[in-house]
Amino acid sequence: MSVTRREAGPGARGAGAGAGGGRPPLLRTLARALPVSPALVLLVLFLAGPIAYCAYIAFTDLQLTGQAESSFNGLDNFRTAFADEAFLNAVWLTLVFTVLSSLVGQNTLGLALAALMQRASKPVRTLTGGIVVTAWVLPEVVAGFLLYAFFRREGTLNAVLDWLRLPSQNWLFTLPILAVSFANVWRGTAFSMLVYSAALNEIPKEITEAAEVDGAGGWRRMWHITLPMIRRSIGTNLMLNTLQTLSVFGLIWVMTRGGPGNRSQTLPLFMYEQAFQKSMIGYGTAVALLLLVVGSLFSLVYLRLLRTEV
Amino acid sequence: MAARTTPRPRPRPANVRRARRRHAADAGLLFAAAAFVLPLAWVVLSSLDPHAGLKVKVPDGVTLDNFDAVLEPDITFTPLLNSLVLCGGATLLTVVCAALAAYPLSRFRSRLNRPFLLTILFATSLPITAIMVPVYALFVQVDLIDTMHGTIFFFAASQLPFAVWLMKNFMDGVPKELEEAAWTDGASSFQSLLRIVLPLMGPGVGVVTVFAFVMMWGNFFVPFMLLLSPDRMPASVSINDFFGNRGTVVYGQLAAFSIIYSTPVILLYVLVARRLGGGFALGGAVKG
Incomplete structure (x- = not known):
């Protein structure tokens, strides 16, 4: 079909009928845009609406109970936040959690597994792939319980450490943020592994073989040939991992509830506690808005990475 | 690189080296x-x-006592039924809306396509967790809190961006020529979408459906925030009752319930992975 059409004006997605030719272009545009409308209505009401509402109540002192109406209080919530030790603690823990589990853990381990899979024998590849992917497919809460059991004092990790004659400890108490980070690595590595496996499969064999003939060792090949060739996948994967990790709630909630104290309380858990356990919806939303802004920035970078493909 | 002249004392045959490397990788x-x-x-x-x-x-x-013990209406069947209603309803809504929306985006050229798709792609990566507090506040005001349909609408909206994006990419793979014949025969766009395009992209629709369903089935935070009554809770929330409410934790029963609750999504994943030749469709789809 060669279609030359006028651009539809703003708000053009509305009523109209059919999709025949011979109509004035504007009407035809409307008719063609009609199928988009159910999705658009849902997205505007249930996604854009809450985001706009979020941006509004973040600047009010809305509370859960006992208050007839909320009032606008400007930047107070944000001032409170940046003076709040607990908030800064949550920011720090979120940073630790993201760097440890997403950037270092999932990404590196996923790449390592994908690279090993290129060389390993088929049964081992299938077995390992199956196990790692199962960890990923499990519902978040189930994964949380499995790792809770794994890290508890009476759990599997300590049993293994005892068997290796290494000192054991109560991981969820001594190093809760490390435990939940490992949990997130366990749960999320499969995604990176699959992305990198797909990327590595697309590298032409001739190139790596040529380098091998020229005497480049395994590490040199990895550094000078493989990594540059899959850099786009690395960028995409890092973005998606980070965005996913920023919004982890259920896993940490099940394992530690953010505790002990607030030593594993990342921003989503902090936001939840402020909004519901302390009834400060306005303050909780201000924190949510900050999280949303950080997420949006990552999202924009991600869009730039995919720029050529849309 | 070719100038390297370090002499190798004993060049090993390539297949020995390769076998060694394979053992190390294994x-x-x-x-x-x-x-x-x-x-x-x-x-x-x-x-x-x-x-x-x-x-x-x-x-x-x-x-099998653990399984026997949890296979009770209020422990297993009601929560699983709630999960099914929530995720099934929301998946249906997502897939129908996504298919309809993808059609004009894939078939007709318009200056609005690019901005719309960019917005959609932007929305796919927003942290949904962050907007749950305002969604809760909003739902209280419009009386959607603690309702199944409210939760279904929100679930569908949260999955839609990715579903539209995937669906559009799959639809681009169906050649237009096939439809043109139908158009000459007087079929409307809707008819050709339903009779020609969707059947031809069956595996794609399957991936979108399974992906949306699996994401919602495992989602804990959304129902945890938007539903209040215990009898409406899906399995992702009710599983927490094994802690606390029932005194000492019976780990065997918790494990049995975890298995029952996880089985559907594992089966669905295997089904999709098989159908698509073991290769990983979602990873590929995410790349664009």
Whole structure:
């Protein structure tokens, strides 16, 4: 079909009928845009609406109970936040959690597994792939319980450490943020592994073989040939991992509830506690808005990475 | 690189070197597999163990008592039914809306396509967790809190961006020529979408459906925030009752319930992975 059409004006997605030719272009545009409308209505009401509402109540002192109406209080919530030790603690823990589990853990381990899979024998590849992917497919809460059991004092990790004659400890108490980070690595590595496996499969064999003939060792090949060739996948994967990790709630909630104290309380858990356990919806939303802004920035970078493909 | 002249004392034949390398890779992978399998082994073994604890051990005799104990209406069947209603309803809504929306985006050229798609792609990566507090506040105001349909609408909206994006990419793969014949015969766009395009992109629709369903089935935060009554809770929230409400935690039953609750999504994943030739469709789709 060669279609030359006028651009539809703003708000053009509305009523109209059919999709025949011979109509004035504007009407035809409307008719063609009609199928988009159910999705658009849902997205505007249930996604854009809450985001706009979020941006509004973040600047009010809305509370859960006992208050007839909320009032606008400007930047107070944000001032409170940046003076709040607990908030800064949550920011720090979120940073630790993201760097440890997403950037270092999932990404590196996923790449390592994908690279090993290129060389390993088929049964081992299938077995390992199956196990790692199962960890990923499990519902978040189930994964949380499995790792809770794994890290508890009476759990599997300590049993293994005892068997290796290494000192054991109560991981969820001594190093809760490390435990939940490992949990997130366990749960999320499969995604990176699959992305990198797909990327590595697309590298032409001739190139790596040529380098091998020229005497480049395994590490040199990895550094000078493989990594540059899959850099786009690395960028995409890092973005998606980070965005996913920023919004982890259920896993940490099940394992530690953010505790002990607030030593594993990342921003989503902090936001939840402020909004519901302390009834400060306005303050909780201000924190949510900050999280949303950080997420949006990552999202924009991600869009730039995919720029050529849309 | 060619100028390197370090003489190799004893050049090994390539196949020996390759075999060695394969063994090393196998060993590395098996080590990783062993580490990853421990928590999974716990859930399987504990579910069969009459005296399950927190660590992986050989069961003291195999029993199905744990499964028997949890297969009660208010422990298993009601939450699973709630999950099914929520996720099934929302998946249906998502897939129908996404298919309709993808059609004009894929078939007609318009200056609005690009901005719309960019917005959609932007929305796919927004952290939904962050907007749950305002969604809760909004739902209280419009009386959608603690309703199944409210939760279904929100679920569908949260999955729609990715579903539209995937669906549009799959639809681009169906050649337009096939439809043109139908158009000449007087079929409307809607008819050709329903009769020609969707049947031809069956696997794509399957991937979108399964992906949306799996994401919602595992989602804990959305129903945890938007539903209040215990009898409406899906399995992702009710599983927490094994802690706290019932006194001491019976780990064997928790494990048994975890298995029952996880089985559908694992089966769906296997189904999709098989249909698409083992290759990973979602990873590929995410790349664009």
